[in-house]
Amino acid sequence: MSNQDESPENPLRKELPEEVPAAPVPPAPTEESPAEPRLTGRRRLVKGLWPPRVSRAQLIVALLLFGLGFGLAVQVASNSDNDSALRGARQEDLVRILDELDDRTQRLEDEKEGLEKQREELENSSDQAEEARKQTAERERQLGILAGTVAAQGPGITMTIDDTKGTVEADMLLDAIQELRAAGAEAIQVNGVRVVASTYLTDSGKSVSVDGNKITAPYRFKVIGKPQDLEPALNIPGGVVQTLEKEQATVVVERSDKIVVDALRATKRPDYARSSSQ
Structure with a gap:
């Protein structure tokens, strides 16, 4: 009976698929080689991000960005301190500050007109030497007041x-x-x-x-x-x-x-x- 099954003319033997080799069985973990824990998706992500691998160029760019951000923060804080007094000011105080700025602008305009008038007087005077002496004396008196040499x-x-x-x-x-x-x-x-x-x-x-x-x-x-x-x-x-x-x-x-x-x-x-x- 066994000889007949092993015969090549046996049709039943031809229909059977070839035997598939069995997969190797991994060795059982021992104390010297414990089994590695299976990594989850989160663990793989953490392992990929830490420790960080930073190049020298990336480090320099990060330092520059940090310095820029720190400078902007200091500037904003400084402007906030300078503007805090004006934010809490009353309306009449703000109006008075604006009036003061307008007065300063007007004083500069008056000084400019005075200098232009002196130039025109020198250019149009028939006796320019005498006019120059008069303006020099007046200028000396003004400078004496600023220098504190005259009362x-x-x-x-x-x-x-x-x-x-x-x-x-x-x-x-x-x-x-x-x-x-x-x-x-x-x-x-x-x-x-x-x-x-x-x-x-x-x-x-x-x-x-x-x-x-x-x-x-x-x-x-x-x-x-x-x-x-x-x-x-x-x-x-x-x-x-x-x-x-x-x-x-x-x-x-x-x-x-x-x-x-x-x-x-x-x-x-x-x-x-x-x-x-x-």
Whole structure:
């Protein structure tokens, strides 16, 4: 019977498919080679992303972008701080600030017209030499006021700062001087010391020194200029008066039709600067 099944002429043997080799059986895990855990999709994603593979060029670009973002953030924060005082200002305060800016623009226009008028007078005068001497003398008087070598009088304001707590510092008084100059002050005197272009202020204990001259509170400013411009400049929101009042100082600003600035400065010859016409 077995011989007949193995015969090549047996039709049943031809219909059977060839035997498929069995798949190899993986060896059972041992203590020396434990079975590897099967990775899920999330694990494969994490394994592909970490640790990150960053090239040098990518690192440089990332640092540049970080620096740019940090700079923009600082700029936005700075602008927000500068605008915070104006956001909380009342409508009348904003109107006053705009009026002050308009007044400054008008003063510049008036100065421009004055210079153009002087030029026309020199060009049209029959005696140009005499006209030049007159304008030179007038200019010398104006420069003497700015340099503090001559006394001056005119309309303006007085500002008295009473500092009983000793909290007012030199930089606060310097801010007041700068604000007054920006508002058109033509002559300034602080406690008997004339303020000029080279004036400097330093802290001296609980007092302040102006050009090396020690002054004590109350600090009294005598300022010549247009009172309608000077006083509002000191009282703008976040300005000089509010800053000093935050330091528990008392500030009183008074307008006057006649302010006398009589503190003088000695004429000082420059050590190195000379006229380019020589």
